[in-house]
Amino acid sequence: MSELSQQIDTYITNLFGPRYDHPLFDDIHTAAQQAGLPSISISASQGHLMHVLAKIVGARRILEIGSLGGYSGAWLASALPPDGKLITLELEAKHAEVARANFKRAGLDERVTVLVGPASRSLERLIAEKAEPFDIVFIDADKGGYVGYLKQALQLIRKGGIILGDNTLSGGVLDGDASSGIGQFNQAIAQEQSLTSAIVPVMKSHVDGLSISVVG
C-alpha cells in the first residue's frame, strides 16, 4: 500500500509540478533537513491539493498551526495574491528560524509572518485582537491540541472559509481508537453544527487523511 501511495504522490507531483516552483520547494525540504528538522512535512501532492483549495476559496488570509520548516506554508502562501497574508504559528524557535529563511528564499517573506510560541496562546492573542477573519485555517501541530485549536479556529474563520486538519486518518482511528487527539478531533468536526466536513485520503510515504471543513 505504501508503494502505491508513493507512486500516486509522484505521479500527481510530476504531472502538475511544472506549473509550480518545485525545485524551490524541494530546496525548502533540503534546507529543513540540513538544519536537522524532522521529515514530517506534508507531501508535494497534498501541497498541490491545499494550494488548489486556497484558490477555490479565493484565500487572502491563511492561518497555519505548525510551521516546521515552512514547506506547507510555501504551498499555501504561493496561492495568495501578493497582498495576501499567511500567519503561521510555531512552538520551536529553531523551526521558526528555518521557516523564515525558507520563506525568504521562496520570495514569499513579505506575505508571511511566523509567530513563535505555543499555538494556543498565539491564537488567544489573535482572538483578543479581533484579527481580520481568515479564509483558511490549516491545523498541523501537536495532535492532542487539535480539538482546542478547532475551537479557537472557529472564532477566527469567516463564513464560507475552510478548516483543514492534517493526519486525520492516523492516530489509531482506522483501528477503531476514537480516544486519540485525532480521534477526538474527527468526532468534533463531525458533530460541530456550524461545519460541513469530509476527510479525503492524501498520499505520503503512506496513506493519511486531510479533513476539509467548510464553515456555514
Ligand SMILES: C[S@@+](CC[C@H](N)C(=O)[O-])C[C@H]1O[C@@H](n2cnc3c(N)ncnc32)[C@H](O)[C@@H]1O
Ligand atoms: C508536522 S509539523 C508541521 C509540518 C508543516 N505544516 C509542513 O507540512 O511543512 C508540526 C509542527 O508543529 C510544531 N508544534 C508542536 N506543538 C506545537 C504547539 N503547541 N504550538 C505550536 N507549534 C507546535 C512542531 O514544533 C512542528 O514544527
